[in-house]
Amino acid sequence: xxxxxxxxxxxxxxxxxxxxxxxxxxxxxxxxxxxxxxxxxxxxxxxxxxxxxxxxxxxxxxxxxxxxxxxxxxxxxxxxxxxxxx
Amino acid sequence: xxxxxxxxxxxxxxxxxxxxxxxxxxxxxxxxxxxxxxxxxxxxxxxxxxxxxxxxxxxxxxxxxxxxxxxxxxxxxxxxxxxxxxxxxxxxxxxxxxxxxxxxxxxxxxxxxxxxxxxxxxxxxxxxxxxxxxxxxxxxxxxxxxxxxxxxxxxxxxxxxxxxxxxxxxxxxxxxxxxxxxxxxxxxxxxxxxxxxxxxxxxxxxxxxxxxxxxxxxxxxxxxxxxxxxxxxxxxxxxxxxxxxxxxxxxxxxxxxxxxxxxxxxxxxxxxxxxxxxxxxxxxxxxxxxxxxxxxxxxxxxxxxxxxxxxxxxxxxxxxxxxxxxxxxxxxxxxxxxxxxxxxxxxxxxxxxxxxxxxxxxxxxxxxxxxxxxxxxxxxxxxxxxxxxxxxxxxxxx
Numbered sequence: 131x132x133x134x135x136x137x138x139x140x141x142x143x144x145x146x147x148x149x150x151x152x153x154x155x156x157x158x159x160x161x162x163x164x165x166x167x168x169x170x171x172x173x174x175x176x177x178x179x180x181x182x183x184x185x186x187x188x189x190x191x192x193x194x195x196x197x198x199x200x201x202x203x204x205x206x207x208x209x210x211x212x213x214x215x216x
Numbered sequence: 217x218x219x220x221x222x223x224x225x226x227x228x229x230x231x232x233x234x235x236x237x238x239x240x241x242x243x244x245x246x247x248x249x250x251x252x253x254x255x256x257x258x259x260x261x262x263x264x265x266x267x268x269x270x271x272x273x274x275x276x277x278x279x280x281x282x283x284x285x286x287x288x289x290x291x292x293x294x295x296x297x298x299x300x301x302x303x304x305x306x307x308x309x310x311x312x313x314x315x316x317x318x319x320x321x322x323x324x325x326x327x328x329x330x331x332x333x334x335x336x337x338x339x340x341x342x343x344x345x346x347x348x349x350x351x352x353x354x355x356x357x358x359x360x361x362x363x364x365x366x367x368x369x370x371x372x373x374x375x376x377x378x379x380x381x382x383x384x385x386x387x388x389x390x391x392x393x394x395x396x397x398x399x400x401x402x403x404x405x406x407x408x409x410x411x412x413x414x415x416x417x418x419x420x421x422x423x424x425x426x427x428x429x430x431x432x433x434x435x436x437x438x439x440x441x442x443x444x445x446x447x448x449x450x451x452x453x454x455x456x457x458x459x460x461x462x463x464x465x466x467x468x469x470x471x472x473x474x475x476x477x478x479x480x481x482x483x484x485x486x487x488x489x490x491x492x493x494x495x496x497x498x499x500x501x502x503x504x505x506x507x508x509x510x511x512x513x514x515x516x517x518x519x520x521x522x523x524x525x526x527x528x529x530x531x532x533x534x535x536x537x538x539x540x541x542x543x544x545x546x547x548x549x550x551x552x553x554x555x556x557x558x559x560x561x562x563x564x565x566x567x568x569x570x571x572x573x574x575x576x577x578x579x580x581x582x583x584x585x586x587x588x589x590x591x592x593x594x595x596x597x598x599x600x601x602x603x604x605x606x607x608x609x610x611x612x613x614x
Contacts, residue, residue, distance in 0.1 A: 136293075138291060139294070168312065169310045169311075172295050173294040173297065175295075177316035177317050177318070177332060177333065178317075178319055178332055179319065185294075
């Protein structure tokens with residue numbers, strides 16, 4: 131499925147804004163992303179599987195607050211940076 | 217068991233080129249010079265926009281003229297990581313497994329409730345006899361170990377999962393404004409299993425079994441922000457150093473003064489009591505002379521009223537002792553004589569190994585100052601850098 135990557139993580143994707151990843155849950159998609167782009171998952175999800183404080187993940191336009199949500203192959207995932215200053 | 221004098225021969229003074237590894241809130245820089253240490257060139261930023269807490273070069277070569285450079289980074293948005301370079305920062309590889317606490321499954325929370333590493337704060341190369349071994353200290357307080365040059369990191373369970381962890385470390389309120397930290401990881405050069413750590417807060421702790429078990433080592437050290445006198449732990453060491461030539465001599469700049477310990481005595485002695493009263497003995501960094509166990513530099517900060525943490529009176533100065541703290545000498549030549557409100561963080565002062573020793577410090581206002589003569593005269597060698605967290609001096613290959 132299609133995953134949109136924020137600017138801060140495009141070092142991992144070779145500057146690609148849109149990439150493909152597969153999985154039946156968001157957790158599996160993030161694991162697939164990490165296989166393709168090693169290290170990317172830990173920058174946005176912590177070791178307790180929490181979405182980091184200044185990251186936002188949307189599935190078909192709706193924000194999710196956990197990574198155990200089920201997905202369909204037609205879903206679109208958008209990963210964004212929340213505001214963080216200083 | 218403990219030695220009161222040198223256990224290693226005094227090494228020859230360094231004669232090569234010097235570089236300063238500068239970690240800032242917005243990236244990393246390398247300042248380099250020739251062996252005269254007169255003119256400096258700035259390279260960077262590397263990891264531009266990332267918060268870089270520490271950049272450290274392994275003294276143990278991995279190949280001819282190749283040593284591992286590690287950097288601890290995070291950003292305001294992204295989680296913490298560690299990157300590695302073997303060509304002095306031209307190319308970087310991310311750690312395959314950065315420092316992270318174990319995942320806690322629901323129902324298994326116990327005392328720790330699923331801790332998350334906010335940032336890696338301190339990096340220390342391991343013992344010279346254990347090539348590839350590194351230690352990392354994190355915020356919140358965690359100790360991690362790598363045995364493959366910083367590529368994969370594992371928790372040191374003897375500390376992180378110690379039944380006393382919560383009592384030793386206190387809560388979030390007991391940390392620094394940037395969060396509680398584990399720092400000052402020191403390895404006894406005679407014994408790879410003999411470790412010391414410092415925690416803000418928590419105090420100084422010692423392990424004799426490579427981190428499997430730990431004991432507090434805070435006797436004699438004040439903790440006047442705690443309600444009980446002479447607590448066993450809960451102190452706030454800002455920077456603790458073990459002298460590599462005499463590893464049973466420890467120094468620390470603490471929240472409550474400057475201390476020295478002869479390990480056999482197991483009691484900290486407040487050598488900061490001999491500082492001028494109007495200056496006090498509060499500060500963050502503490503730097504050792506590489507060949508003289510009695511010579512130490514500190515950079516006092518104002519710890520009065522609401523703790524401004526700036527140079528007392530707006531007149532920045534280093535202070536040096538040549539006699540293990542019996543007396544202190546002010547060193548402010550070349551520094552601003554007024555309206556200089558420097559803040560120098562605990563990792564932001566360092567020394568090279570030349571003769572005379574070069575001493576360096578970075579400020580939170582982005583200046584790097586250098587002295588080629590052991591603090592007798594200071595020169596600003598970089599300005600307008602971001603907020604500086606750490607400065608490490610290294611000698612470059614010829």
